[in-house]
Amino acid sequence: MEIDEEHIKVVESRTKTGLVFMLILILSVTGCAGLRGSATTGDYSSSCKEPVVIKSVNGTFEDVWESLKMALNERGLVVSSVSHVGEMLDRTGKALNRTKQIYGQAKVMEFCSAVISRNMLERNPHFISFCPYQIMVYTLPDNENRVYLSYRRLIWRDSKDRDVLEAVERLLEGLVNDVVQEYGEYK
Known part of the structure; x- marks a missing residue:
């Protein structure tokens, strides 16, 4: 051929x-x-952004944890549950004969906003995957005075319902920023 x-x-x-x-x-x-906007325009579409936001402050774990609870309460919200991740890893590490210390301390604060959640779930009942909202607070073993606060971005394939997810991200961001303002960002 x-x-x-x-x-x-x-x-x-x-x-x-x-x-x-x-x-x-x-x-x-x-x-x-x-195609979904940029961070400079205030668009929270999460395109090409890290899926997790991580900030850190100078302080003690207990003080930062209490400040986060206070910021939550000031918005009329309450903690629905706490996951004691650090304690669980220590306990299971012993059972698995794994001795590496991953965290100094680590907890996950879970909470909900009736108004924001209702708006989000009325728009798309599959957004239940984002509930309850979570903020992780932890220290690493090498520096107990640097406390990390992190949360997951709410990433969804369809941007048409993005506005209701933005409300959740603004809430998470605001709570973390309140603590960062109080203690100062770790440098």
Whole structure:
């Protein structure tokens, strides 16, 4: 079979089109197509942002934990449950014969906002996956005076309901920022 120049051009064109299509598909699936706005515009679409926000402050674990609870209470919210992650890892580490200390202390504060959650779940009942809201508070073994606060961004494939998720992210961000303002960001 003889291949002429016209056949080569058609194959090259289809290959380029296929590669462009694959690139667009990959970027849209990962949310990094840059089509959803930017952080500078205040858009919380989470495109190409880290899935977890991590801040740290100078202080003691107990004081920072109490300040976060106070910030929550000042908004009329209450802690619904606490996961004692650090204690669980210490306990299970012994049972597994694993001695590496991962955290100095670590807890997860879980809570809900009736208004924000209702708005979010009326829009999309599958957003229940984001409930309850969580803020992680922890220290690392090498520096007990640096306390980390972190939360997960609410990432969803469809941006049409993004506004109700933005309200949750603003709440999480506001709570963490209140603590950061009180103690000062770790430097």
